[in-house]
Ligand SMILES: Nc1ncnc2c1ncn2[C@@H]1O[C@H](COP(=O)(O)OP(=O)(O)OP(=O)(O)O)[C@@H](O)[C@H]1O
């Protein structure tokens with residue numbers, strides 16, 4: 001009986017799982033592409049650093065904080081017009097990726113900024129003293145030195161995205177969360193509920209494990 | 222030549238102002254090793270960091286080989302910094318890069334080609350004695366080795382000036398000696414002007430030509446190491462030198478002596494003259510040496526003796542006058558007469 005209902009679920013689960021992976025992957029890529037430069041900018045424009053710029057720093061800092069202070073559920077609904085504009089639809093995993101990306105960019109940017117902050121200021125100063133350009137310092141000092149921290153940041157962001165993507169079910173975003181809401185919550189189907197939770201737990205564990213592994217390999221110190 | 226003119230650095234925060242460097246002017250000659258000493262917070266690092274504009278002076282000028290660095294734009298300043306090496310107390314190497322890559326970074330900043338970088342880094346590592354550590358990471362090196370990497374990086378673009386902020390303070394005495402020997406070699410063989418901060422007078426005595434003593438952001442005394450050591454004017458300077466030329470006789474021993482006790486300082490050539498034996502032959506006094514030492518500062522001897530003179534008080538006074546006249550460095554520590 002239990003096995004039967006599980007077997008019936010397999011195609012649905014399979015689709016939902018792939019949708020989740022799809023949403024998380026797209027948003028993660030966008031979060032890295034936009035969040036990494038943003039995080040670097042937040043750091044290097046800070047007081048006493050080589051591209052110190054109070055205006056840029058405070059404007060960026062304000063925008064980042066603003067987005068981060070909006071609860072994701074509200075962001076999800078609030079960004080529906082923007083989603084429609086970009087993807088042409090407001091339902092499905094592609095549509096959900098828009099708000100996921102918007103939420104993940106500032107989140108990841110702050111993580112990048114924090115990892116950069118942990119670099120010994122003296123090392124950066126030594127690079128300035130050597131006559132290096134800001135670009136060289138970013139590429140050859142900041143990024144290599146913060147690499148393990150940034151990789152941890154990617155892991156954390158990915159896991160947060162898995163969590164957020166489950167919420168995307170609320171607006172019909174698809175994915176495992178959507179499945180859990182449709183079957184488990186609305187139809188009181190505990191089998192589906194528990195199965196989805198188990199899948200999410202396994203997914204998060206795997207991401208954490210892989211992330212830690214990669215971070216260790218990247219740490220040359 | 223480095224000319225620092227009326228340099229002022231004020232750190233202002235919302236609440237208060239801290240004066241780091243207070244109107245300092247000095248000239249550092251080409252090819253000399255110039256030391257800056259002073260207690261913590263005296264402004265040594267601030268002054269040094271103003272020389273390559275890591276710290277932008279509040280006012281004043283820093284002129285290196287005729288170029289006023291404070292007037293340069295960012296690009297020109299980077300260009301100028303290629304020719305000003307700097308090493309630090311805590312080395313500040315990039316921990317995720319190998320020894321080779323750390324040194325290569327400086328050459329990349331000068332836009333050297335791959336082949337040039339390869340050749341020059343090997344040359345530099347050879348010079349600092351780390352050719353075999355080429356592919357090691359900083360965490361695999363000892364403090365002395367890390368500082369050698371720092372030196373190789375600083376010298377990569379053939380600078381005319383090397384700035385050292387407490388470059389040996391994190392090292393043990395024997396490693397300190399070897400790093401100092403390397404700095405001296407760099408100075409003599411490559412003719413690089415070295416400006417170094419230290420709080421160890423031993424370091425000054427070993428390698429500096431001239432020193433500036435700093436207190437509260439000001440330079441309170443400046444001169445050749447030999448002059449400063451033999452004839453310090455300021456109390457602070459005296460206290461610094463004291464640590465190297467310690468010449469106190471314990472009080473309880475002094476009390477036991479019955480004669481007049483004098484401290485005689487011989488400078489340079491004098492140390493080789495037979496002043497004391499002349500004195501003993503000329504006057505009817507007996508001399509008893511309690512303590513004696515000859516230090517070599519900048520390869521010039523500085524002799525210090527503590528003697529007890531006994532005999533007729535009148536003769537002793539004449540003997541003292543005689544030595545004072547010839548050495549210009551006699552101090553009566555205890556007078557019985
Ligand atoms: N970034 C800064 N912001 C505010 N004040 C500073 C800053 N850097 C230095 N100071 C102040 O300037 C003064 C001189 O500091 P500096 O670091 O030059 O001293 P120092 O002689 O190098 O001391 P030490 O031997 O401890 O290194 C101190 O009073 C210090 O508190």
Ligand SMILES: [Mg+2]
Pocket residue numbers: 265266267
């Ligand atoms: Mg200092």
